Amino acid sequence: MSIWIFTHGDGDGLCAGALALAANPGAQVFFTHPYGLLGDLEQVKAQDKVIICDIALSESHLPKILDKFREIVQSGELLYIDHHPLPELLSKYELPGRIYHSLGSSTSELVYLVFQGCLDPLLSRVAIYGAVSDYLDNTPLIGQLLKKWDKRTVYLETGILVQGLQEMKREHNFKRIIISNLANNVPPSFHSMLVDLAIQSTHREEVVFRELKEHIQTHGEIADALNVPFSLGKTAIYTMALAGAIIGIAGEKRGNFIDMSIRTSEKNLDLNRLLRHVAPKYGGSGGGHPAAAGARIPEGSFSDFIKNLDEAVRNLRKIEKDAE
Ligand SMILES: [Mn+2]
Structure with a gap:
């Protein structure tokens, strides 16, 4: 019998994976993503224990993923x-299995709750x-845990982790070391290569930030920046902020598609719902969180997609105004 941890390669995924590993020593850690999950679960054998953290269930693979879940649960x-x-x-x-799902918390918080009973309290x-x-530290539990630490130190460590990881896209062995450090309660700043990468990445971010204005286009309430060679999520935030727009989009061309990250600062806007509705109309797909989402749209439909998104936002605002 083996124990598997399938997790995401970003900051939340690594911390969630580390907490799961601390509670399940000896587990094999495997990095995956929504579109890779089904294939990666093929390695699981009968009677294995499988812990999946921070991986969304992709609509397109759903029936097969559910079959696989049932198969795992059987033995x-x-x-x-x-x-x-x-x-x-x-x-x-x-969903078959033990399901812990909540929209308002990070996966790390959820994993901490699930395994709290067998974790060193210092792993909080x-x-x-x-x-x-x-960006999900605004929850009651995290607020409570934070009181037992100095937040300035904790934020510095998180910054080193996130900024360092940004330079490490598919370096799974490196990420496995970070996970095992975290599981052993060794903070990110004790990995000198991670610290170096974090500083490099932060300096690169500053350069990108200073030059970003030249790449931004606005369409009504939407601002976008295409093919800026930097983190799409961060570029989307800075694009929104610099343009004073309601929605910021950072996209890059991949094949015949534009892959994009989309961010909003507007509390009443649910990007997940909006994109799940609008993207398929243009032969694409989209979704994510209410304030942070992603989409993939055929290149030829990109400008129509943006127009439609802008109209949808304007309509929403109109409805809100009328309701006031
Ligand atoms: Mn997450």
Whole structure:
């Protein structure tokens, strides 16, 4: 019998994976993503224990993923711990296995809660690093945990983790070392290469930030920046902020598609719902969190997609105004 931890390669995924590893010593850690999950689960054998953290269930693979989940549960054990919106029409009660799902918390917070009973209480800071990584430190539990630490130190450690990881896209062995350090309660700043990478990445971010204005285009309430060679998520935030727009989009051309990160600072706007509705109209797909989402749209439809998104936002605002 083996124990598997399938997790995401970002800050929240690493911290969630580390907490799961601390509670399940000897587990094999594997990095995956929504579109790779099904294939990666092929390695699981009968009677294995599988812990999946921070991996959204992709709509397109859903029936097969559910089959696989059922198969695992039949002879082994499955824990699915996540905070991404579930596919529409799927309720968490239909999922086989032990399901821990909540939209408002980071996966790290959820994993911490699930395994709290067998974790060293000092690992609470790893839950905080993960929460901050996903901008989800504003929850009651994380607030409470943070009181037992100095937040300035905790934020510095999170910054080193997140900024360093930015330079490490698919370096899975490197990420495995970071996970095992975190599981042993060794903070990110004790890995000197991670610190160096974090500083490099932060300086690169500053250069990109200073030059970004020249790449921004605005269309009504939407601002976008295409093919800026930098983190799409961060570029989307800075694009929104510099343009004073309601929605910021950072996209890059991949094949015949534009892959994009989309961010909003508007509390009443639900990007996940909006994109799940608008993107398919243009032969694309989209979704994510209410304030942070992604989409993939055929290149030829990109400008129509932006127009439609702008109209949708304007309509929403109109409805709100009328309701006032
Ligand atoms: Mn996450």
